[in-house]
Amino acid sequence: MKLQQLRYIWEVARHDLNVSATAQSLYTSQPGISKQIRLLEDELGVEVFARSGKHLTRVTPAGQAILSVAGDILQKVESIKQVAQEFSDEKKGSLAVATTHTQARYALPPTINGFIQQYPDVSLHMHQGTPMQISEMAADGTVDFAIATEALSHFSDLIMMPCYRWNRSVVVPKDHPLAQLPKLTLKDLAQFPIVTYVFGFTGRSKLDDAFQREGLDPKVVFTAVDSDVIKTYVRLGLGVGIIATMAYEEEFDSDLVALDASHLFESSTTKIGFRKGTFLRGYMYDFIERFAPHLTPDVVRQVQSAGNRAEIDEIFANQVLPDL
Numbered sequence: 001m002k003l004q005q006l007r008y009i010w011e012v013a014r015h016d017l018n019v020s021a022t023a024q025s026l027y028t029s030q031p032g033i034s035k036q037i038r039l040l041e042d043e044l045g046v047e048v049f050a051r052s053g054k055h056l057t058r059v060t061p062a063g064q065a066i067l068s069v070a071g072d073i074l075q076k077v078e079s080i081k082q083v084a085q086e087f088s089d090e091k092k093g094s095l096a097v098a099t100t101h102t103q104a105r106y107a108l109p110p111t112i113n114g115f116i117q118q119y120p121d122v123s124l125h126m127h128q129g130t131p132m133q134i135s136e137m138a139a140d141g142t143v144d145f146a147i148a149t150e151a152l153s154h155f156s157d158l159i160m161m162p163c164y165r166w167n168r169s170v171v172v173p174k175d176h177p178l179a180q181l182p183k184l185t186l187k188d189l190a191q192f193p194i195v196t197y198v199f200g201f202t203g204r205s206k207l208d209d210a211f212q213r214e215g216l217d218p219k220v221v222f223t224a225v226d227s228d229v230i231k232t233y234v235r236l237g238l239g240v241g242i243i244a245t246m247a248y249e250e251e252f253d254s255d256l257v258a259l260d261a262s263h264l265f266e267s268s269t270t271k272i273g274f275r276k277g278t279f280l281r282g283y284m285y286d287f288i289e290r291f292a293p294h295l296t297p298d299v300v301r302q303v304q305s306a307g308n309r310a311e312i313d314e315i316f317a318n319q320v321l322p323d324l
Contacts, residue, residue: 079279163292193239
């Protein structure tokens with residue numbers, strides 16, 4: 001059994017059983033990958049992939065178990081490389097972060113700017129996607145960190161730490177009737193068409209829960225993953241916008257009014273997550289602390305030593321998170 005063979009089956013599974021795409025991503029030949037997979041299966045005495053002719057059709061039950069172990073082995077190999085790099089050059093390497101548009105556009109720029117200045121030889125890669133995609137990328141090792149509000153809790157192999165709390169604002173044109181009210185209510189809001197985030201994005205579930213508790217059925221006429229897109233369609237008169245408060249910038253959005261909605265919706269918590277067993281280099285600890293100052297290296301190491309999610313929750317039980 002060779003490490004290369006484990007990498008091949010792992011990558012083939014990640015590429016939806018497309019051997020050609022896998023070969024292209026690994027800069028090798030398709031026949032070479034197929035041959036090595038066959039050799040591994042012959043050695044193990046089981047099939048990792050079911051086939052129809054020359055095409056892979058699905059991962060077998062044995063293959064699922066083998067891939068799970070292979071993923072852990074490959075992560076350990078990567079950790080060994082990270083250990084070596086930390087001792088050879090502690091300020092040189094790479095860091096991959098997956099997050100949503102809202103985090104990348106409004107929350108992360110100061111962190112990224114300071115980090116790049118401090119570590120010019122660290123190659124920083126930003127991936128954007130849905131919260132589920134972000135969590136999957138962290139869980140399978142594609143990225144080092146996932147930063148999101150939704151979905152992270154669905155992955156038991158991720159260590160999650162709370163970063164900050166945030167709430168929402170309703171954005172409307174200056175002459176809109178809602179802008180004239182002394183205090184906004186959910187009933188007032190439900191009378192107008194709503195433009196907001198796609199379900200599963202940026203705390204959308206908290207918004208839906210609030211209306212449901214009041215027995216209201218809001219008319220959501222347009223959804224998007226991008227706060228800037230939502231504001232664009234508010235300007236076009238499609239409806240009133242509900243966005244993360246951090247996404248309203250007075251300098252650029254002066255034609256709109258932001259109405260505080262924190263009394264209408266439960267606050268959401270953005271978290272940063274990484275795969276269990278990941279070796280964190282010094283600059284990785286620094287990135288976390290820059291983004292969430294209460295997550296010092298000592299706190300993060302304490303979280304890494306925790307046995308389960310309940311113990312992690314206990315660490316932050318009395319933590320007062322900053323509001324953004």
